[in-house]
Amino acid sequence: MSESPRITQWLDRANEGDQEALEQVMDAVYRELHKIAGRVMSGENVGHTLQPTALVNEAYLKLFGDAPVRAQDSHHFFALAARQMRRILVDHARSRHAVKRGGVKVSLDDVCTISAEPDGNLVAVDDALRELEEVDERAAKVVELRFFGGYTEDEVARILDMNVAKVRRDWEFARAWLLHNLEG
Secondary structure (H helix, E strand, O other), X not given: OOOHHHHHHHXXXXXXXXXXXXXXXHHHHHHHHHHHHHHHHOOOOOOOOOOHHHHHXXXXXXXXXXXXXXXXXXXXXXXXXXXXXXXXXXXXXXXXOOOOOOOOOXXXXXXXXXXXXXXXXXXXXXXXXXXXXXXXXXXXXXXXXXXXXOOOHHHHHHHHOOOHHHHHHHHHHHHHHHHHHHHO
């Protein structure tokens, strides 16, 4: 997110129809998505069928495809990118292992990192995260950005425009809530 101010400017200009700005933001975003995907996928086992470049390409197409997303600023944009990566990873997991809801038990460590059994765990985490959204939407966003977006606490604080202490509290609450709901 080192280019965030420029990305925000390019997004503003691109939203007004500036093709050059759109190309600049697309290039910068592709590089940033690759960094994020590398962090997110670093916990995956070597034989995982979805590689970082494939994840980036799919997210990129969803963000800039037929109808490019309209974001208020770079923080909003990268929150949308994290949401797209979540959807892609979970859809990939669902298609590989049609795991029935409640059929997978996940440890707290698995909640905090993508484990060696990612497909079933991602589905279970996604299901639990949907439930958490009903309880505490902000805490669910923190998890989405940290877990699926690979962002640090500082980056999440900037994206959500809140202080790091709140991010930590939301992360701890969400981890405890997910632990309770995933381990039953």
